[in-house]
Amino acid sequence: MxxxxxxxxxxxxxxxxxxxxxxxxxxxxxxxxxxxxxxxxxxxxxxxxxxxxxxxxxxxxxxxxxxxxxxxxxxxxxxxxxxxxxxxRGWQLKKFSLSAVAPVYFPVIAYPKAWSPGVKGTVAAEAVYLDLKSESDLEKYRGKLKGKIVLFSLPTPVKPGFEPDARRLDEKDLLELANSGPTESFTGRRFVAPAEPQRLAWLKWELCMKEGAAAILEASPSFRLEDGTVMVAAATVPYPPETPFADRLPSRSAQAPKTLPQVVVAAEHYNRMVRQIQDGLTVRLELTLETEFFxxxxxxxxxxxxxxxxxxxxxxxxxxxxxxxxxxxxxxxxxxxxxxxxxxxxxxxxxxxxxxxxxxxxxxxxxxxxxxxxxxxxxxxxxxxxxxxxxxxxxxxxxxxxxxxxxxxxxxxxxxxxxxxxxxxxxxxxxxxxxxxxx
Ligand SMILES: [Zn+2]
Missing domain, CATH: 3.40.630.10 (Zn peptidases)
Known part of the structure; x- marks a missing residue:
């Protein structure tokens, strides 16, 4: 090299x-x-x-x-x-699989989030898509989430890619880079993910926690979604929106409040399940998720x-x-x-x-x-x-x-x-x- x-x-x-x-x-x-x-x-x-x-x-x-x-x-x-x-805490994944078993079988491309709790054995459960536009929609799901696997996020639009995976920089590109000024990342501008209003997100989490959902699935986000890339980071610990950021503990913290098992699903597979549910079909999933904390x-x-x-x-x-x-x-x-x-x-x-x-x-x-x-x-x-x-x-x-x-x-x-x-x-x-x- x-x-x-x-x-x-x-x-x-x-x-x-x-x-x-x-x-x-x-x-x-x-x-x-x-x-x-x-x-x-x-x-x-x-x-x-x-x-x-x-x-x-x-x-x-x-x-x-x-x-x-x-x-x-x-x-x-x-x-x-x-x-x-x-x-x-340290954390590692011991065992994981996620399959759709109804209305048709398919193995789901998905990865658990880091510091996610596990589930006991293999959970066979119905998938529920939390289709919420506003707080008033919450009522539709009250009393219906216990033991269910919740499709928590909106589906992620998947667009065809027209850019090549990689492009060799030529001399002109390199000279342009060498002559350029400070980039945005050094002038304080940061990417902010387009998030659902914080309050609604908290109410969704609160509902899933209170009802005792078995696990939370999210679609891999469109940010950096390229050619099937699945973007997986750390498990979310839900906090009410008024909690100052300095007071929120990450999922790796031993003192963090309890959270639910969390899995990120490849956008195409997540979207397929959402379309099946929106068509009135019952989607059933089988989830094995064994994790270890240190x-x-x-x-x-x-x-x-x-x-x-x-x-x-x-x-x-x-x-x-x-x-x-x-x-x-x-x-x-x-x-x-x-x-x-x-x-x-x-x-x-x-x-x-x-x-x-x-x-x-x-x-x-x-x-x-x-x-x-x-x-x-x-x-x-x-x-x-x-x-x-x-x-x-x-x-x-x-x-x-x-x-x-x-x-x-x-x-x-x-x-x-x-x-x-x-x-x-x-x-x-x-x-x-x-x-x-x-x-
Ligand atoms: Zn790095």
């Missing part, structure tokens, strides 16, 4: 500063291109230990694999970096180093998040990034040369729940933002933060490195442009 060389050069250039030693380049190429281990590392993180939901057994096994691998390579200061604050504990990152010499306190850091969601093997997001960063450390170590600056790797936990591992690390080790909005001009650094050199993060999916995102840091633009000339 040629793009590794690029990353490696960045880290090495950072660690050596003005005195880039070009005699090392052939060695880097030889090791990276002829004895690469990156695909084996990726295989271990995904095929063997995936998925890696934070604090799940898969995450812990992957972290232990990474730690042992760093030790085997002779990296130093290899350790788990505990956040000092609780993450919540005691709440703090989260952690995995750290390792190649120590520097005279400038060892000027840390050059690389990293990626090790955690994933639970319905795939966490390859693109972000097994690839973790494997590339691990291989970069192996290549650097294989040179047998000590850099002037310390090169440190971090594999973060809790990224998918809001960058928890890296935020915790920055706060404990490097410093704090004093103003909370872009462009974050006011930062209080720790003594370690004052000396910190640079951090390279990889979480942009798979494929070759064709550039480096500035992540809102304008000062890096001329530096990266200069580096990329050689590539």
């Amino acid at each position: 040629r793009h590794l060389i690029c990353l490696f050069l960045f880290a090495w250039a950072g660690a050596m500063a003005q005195q880039t030693d070009t005699t090392l380049v052939p060695k880097i190429k030889d090791e990276g291109l002829n004895r690469s281990q990156v695909m084996h590392i990726l295989h271990m993180l995904t095929d063997v230990h995936g998925p890696r939901l934070t604090n799940s057994p898969g995450f812990k096994k992957a972290a232990e694999y990474a730690k042992q691998t760093f030790e085997k390579w002779g990296l130093e200061n290899v350790h788990y970096d505990y956040w000092g604050e609780e993450f919540g 005691p709440a504990e703090q989260g952690f990152n995995v750290i390792a180093e190649i120590p520097g010499t005279d400038l060892k306190d000027e840390i050059v850091m690389i990293g990626a998040h090790l955690d994933s969601w639970h319905s795939g093997t966490g390859t693109t997001d972000n097994g690839c990034g973790s494997a590339v960063m691990m291989e970069a450390m192996r290549l650097l170590k294989s040179l047998g040369r000590q850099p002037r600056r310390t090169i440190r790797i971090a594999l973060w936990g809790g990224e998918e729940q809001g960058l928890l591992g890296s935020r915790s690390y920055v706060k404990r080790v490097l410093g704090e933002r004093l103003d909370k909005t872009f462009p974050y001009d006011s930062i209080r650094l720790t003594p370690a933060g004052e000396k910190f050199s640079v951090y390279f993060n990889m979480d942009n999916g798979s494929g070759k490195y064709r550039g480096v995102y500035l992540q809102g840091n304008e000062n890096a633009r001329p530096v990266f442009r200069e580096w990329l000339k050689a590539l």
Whole structure:
């Protein structure tokens, strides 16, 4: 994987500063291109230990694999970096299946949400579509949901896709990207999912909970719905709309109020069930859902180093998040990034040369729940933002933060490195442009 060389050069250039030693380049190429281990590392993180939901057994096994691998390579200061604050419970899926058995049989493409409770044995139940336009519609369903499997969301419109799965950026595209200004995500604009009015959503949840529905099914949302992708995140813990967000506990919290078993269904299959019900047919489902919870504990990152010499306190850091969601093997997001960063450390170590600056790797936990591992690390080790909005001009650094050199993060999916995102840091633009000339 040629793009590794690029990353490696960045880290090495950072660690050596003005005195880039070009005699090392052939060695880097030889090791990276002829004895690469990156695909084996990726295989271990995904095929063997995936998925890696934070604090799940898969995450812990992957972290232990990474730690042992760093030790085997002779990296130093290899350790788990505990956040000092609780993450919540671990969770894993033990067994799952969902089938429609009437009016016709079909196996349903569906995935349970993370931290969803399970059901006892196999539940055979009628599906009820909660077809609510307003609060007054609630009455139609009162007394009718006990033991039922509830189709909770609206159907998701499925449109044909006319865009190719992937498109290679040409030189013009890349130059346009290189010359563009800060993107919307760095200027405070965020995507807000079009939600049903909060109050109605709460009343629907309240009704299902009070009545004792067996499970909640939702259609995979249209946001990012591409070619059958099913988008699955964490189980919802319903709260009345007046509850401040700061007071709401996520489903991973040991103190979270009870919630119902929750499953996301591929839009096409969900829509089919809704159409059958709207046609007056009785849809019967069979659901098996066995999940396992583990005691709440703090989260952690995995750290390792190649120590520097005279400038060892000027840390050059690389990293990626090790955690994933639970319905795939966490390859693109972000097994690839973790494997590339691990291989970069192996290549650097294989040179047998000590850099002037310390090169440190971090594999973060809790990224998918809001960058928890890296935020915790920055706060404990490097410093704090004093103003909370872009462009974050006011930062209080720790003594370690004052000396910190640079951090390279990889979480942009798979494929070759064709550039480096500035992540809102304008000062890096001329530096990266200069580096990329050689590539
Ligand atoms: Zn990611």
